[in-house]
Amino acid sequence: MGNNLVTSGKPSQRRERRFFERLSCCYPQTHERMEFKGNRLMALARSIRTSPSPPLTPENVDPSDSDNEQAPIEQLPNEMWLEIMSYLSYIDLQQLRMVSTRCRDLVSRRYFMDKGKVIVTQHNLESLHKHVKRGNSSLSFERIELRNLRQCRQLDNFLRLVGPEVKHLQVRHAPVFRNLDGKLPNLKVLTIATTSSMDDHHHQAMDGLNMKQFVHLVGFECDGVSLDSSLKLQMLMQLRRAENKVQLRHLQFEYRRNNETALLEVLQDHADTLECVDIFFSCSPGMDTGIWVQAFEPMVNLRSLKLSGNCHLVLLDVIIKSVPQSAPLRQLDLTGMLTLTNELLLYVAGKWQKSLKVLDLMFCVQLNASCIEALRQLSGQLRVLTMAYCRELTGVGLVQGLASKPNFALQELHLEEVCFIDENSMCELLEQLPNLKRLSLDNCRQAVTDRTLATICRFQTKLRNLNIDYCVKITDLGLMGFGDNPYPITRLQGLKELNLRGCRNLTDRVLMYGLKLPELRALSLGYCSKFQPEGFETLTHNCPSLETLCASSCMSVDDDTVRIFVKNLKRLRILNLSNCAKLSIQSIYHILRHGHNLVELIACSIDMDYEQAQRILERQKPQMKQVLL
Numbered sequence: 001m002g003n004n005l006v007t008s009g010k011p012s013q014r015r016e017r018r019f020f021e022r023l024s025c026c027y028p029q030t031h032e033r034m035e036f037k038g039n040r041l042m043a044l045a046r047s048i049r050t051s052p053s054p055p056l057t058p059e060n061v062d063p064s065d066s067d068n069e070q071a072p073i074e075q076l077p078n079e080m081w082l083e084i085m086s087y088l089s090y091i092d093l094q095q096l097r098m099v100s101t102r103c104r105d106l107v108s109r110r111y112f113m114d115k116g117k118v119i120v121t122q123h124n125l126e127s128l129h130k131h132v133k134r135g136n137s138s139l140s141f142e143r144i145e146l147r148n149l150r151q152c153r154q155l156d157n158f159l160r161l162v163g164p165e166v167k168h169l170q171v172r173h174a175p176v177f178r179n180l181d182g183k184l185p186n187l188k189v190l191t192i193a194t195t196s197s198m199d200d201h202h203h204q205a206m207d208g209l210n211m212k213q214f215v216h217l218v219g220f221e222c223d224g225v226s227l228d229s230s231l232k233l234q235m236l237m238q239l240r241r242a243e244n245k246v247q248l249r250h251l252q253f254e255y256r257r258n259n260e261t262a263l264l265e266v267l268q269d270h271a272d273t274l275e276c277v278d279i280f281f282s283c284s285p286g287m288d289t290g291i292w293v294q295a296f297e298p299m300v301n302l303r304s305l306k307l308s309g310n311c312h313l314v315l316l317d318v319i320i321k322s323v324p325q326s327a328p329l330r331q332l333d334l335t336g337m338l339t340l341t342n343e344l345l346l347y348v349a350g351k352w353q354k355s356l357k358v359l360d361l362m363f364c365v366q367l368n369a370s371c372i373e374a375l376r377q378l379s380g381q382l383r384v385l386t387m388a389y390c391r392e393l394t395g396v397g398l399v400q401g402l403a404s405k406p407n408f409a410l411q412e413l414h415l416e417e418v419c420f421i422d423e424n425s426m427c428e429l430l431e432q433l434p435n436l437k438r439l440s441l442d443n444c445r446q447a448v449t450d451r452t453l454a455t456i457c458r459f460q461t462k463l464r465n466l467n468i469d470y471c472v473k474i475t476d477l478g479l480m481g482f483g484d485n486p487y488p489i490t491r492l493q494g495l496k497e498l499n500l501r502g503c504r505n506l507t508d509r510v511l512m513y514g515l516k517l518p519e520l521r522a523l524s525l526g527y528c529s530k531f532q533p534e535g536f537e538t539l540t541h542n543c544p545s546l547e548t549l550c551a552s553s554c555m556s557v558d559d560d561t562v563r564i565f566v567k568n569l570k571r572l573r574i575l576n577l578s579n580c581a582k583l584s585i586q587s588i589y590h591i592l593r594h595g596h597n598l599v600e601l602i603a604c605s606i607d608m609d610y611e612q613a614q615r616i617l618e619r620q621k622p623q624m625k626q627v628l629l
Helices: 013-026 040-046 078-085 090-096 101-107 125-134 153-165 229-237 257-269 290-296 313-322 342-351 369-378 395-402 423-431 450-459 476-480 508-514 533-542 559-568 585-594 610-620
Strands: 118-120 143-147 168-172 189-193 219-222 250-255 276-281 304-309 331-333 358-360 384-386 412-414 438-440 465-467 497-499 522-524 548-550 574-576 600-602 626-628
Touching: 078 101, 090 101, 118 125, 125 153, 219 229, 229 250, 229 257, 250 257, 257 290, 290 313, 313 342, 342 369, 369 395, 395 423, 423 450, 450 476, 476 508, 508 533, 533 559, 559 585, 585 610
Parallel strands: 118 143, 143 168, 168 189, 189 219, 219 250, 250 276, 276 304, 304 331, 331 358, 358 384, 384 412, 412 438, 438 465, 465 497, 497 522, 522 548, 548 574, 574 600, 600 626
Antiparallel strands: none
16 A cells, blocks of 8 residues: 555546535635645545534525635535545545544445455465454454465464454455355355365365355355366255255356256246346257246346356347346346347347346357447447457447437447447547546557547546557557647546557657656556657656556566666556566566565566566565466
């Protein structure tokens, strides 16, 4: 965690100014006037008193006070503070809670606490155990993740202390099911992710997990990449109503031939309560679809449906048509459904035209210009649309389907690898979508040019995330201002993540004069070979809030550049330096000395002694979560 309170995410500077102008008209002048120098939220935080006075009411406002005077922060009601804080990231909130008692109380509200979780690893387990054992812990263990752990007595004792508080548990690379037994009486959501069936430390098979003990369970997610299929089948069978009286609302599971009967029984038993169903088909099911109809027809409360993997068209058609039209389906994810047809998508649009808000059609390669009518029906309702790798789509068709008139509803648009979009259509599309917050145009080489970027900077001032990887037609002018009336990227003051990977025509001018984005949190510059150390140094001053930086395959990055990165970027947590040939073991020492907040380092394909680097990091910086060398 950095030492400075750097704020996160104002929608725009103009909106912020209007916000404070409205405050100045609502509250009178006092002897403690707030001065807005530098970061406004920093000024707000520092001016909070430990015992704030109550907000003014219309009865005690003096109408003779000047409307031009700013209000003292202690006059602001909690509701307005909560609105300001809603734009902060989890890290910012943890810094803000240390400002005063009032800030601590506000940050401790459930709405903000749900933004984070406690991650337990082999490096911090002992410290967490001692902290909890002393009592009066300010940490909330309602959401925890067990990561890279093995079965041990200390974990057993730790879970005995915090187990009754845990409601959401994620198990990642941690075969510790034996330690969980009997410790989590109030667990509601269990997620098992990439966990092996073997305890590598003891070289023995892992015990199964008794699902019957979780009487309050409402959500179960098991991607089980390495988990033995017999263990998964055992857990699944314990969720049947004959074995367990829980009422599932969320189920994520992998379909296999050996668990088809158990999976369908669980779906059928909990059909009346299920709100989210996520099934990955690792193999193609049989052609007998009658039992699938019986499982999905009663799902009247279904809000989210995700079907991915190897599912044939007959079953996909049956499942979609079996879900009741009265179900309030808001999210439909058909990622990788190679069999999805234009006709079936049109059926979906007609069936849930009023309720559907999120639609993911990535890798649905059979879709073409004939699906435009379906998009037209959903236009004005969809908030998130993903059509990445649907390479038969055209720019003209997208404009007709999504933007024949201004579309104020769409907030996220993902068009990665859609190759047949032309520049004119892309610009027209972006002009008609004024409320986008996330835009991904990776490898849309014909559509993304300097003119396209000028259109983005002019009309998309609410963007938080912009991905334009491998758009090789972009030059410095696209980011610094293109045309007779230039619109530079500095207009996007709310931008949090920018991906420029593979934009190989960019030079140091962009780093020095273009990317002046003080709120930017993540930046990818991989394979941009024209950047030099001087430009990187200026970047660290122009974007001081960076938490994630990728400079992979930037051949000019040397040991001194790494020192500048970790020294100047106080909040840096993730650094990717892969394939930077000038680096040596000295970079590791710079990271140890200055990278106080770094938790993830990726430095593959570098000519250094990896074993020595690994030993140094493990010995002197054990808190790092991931090191790839």
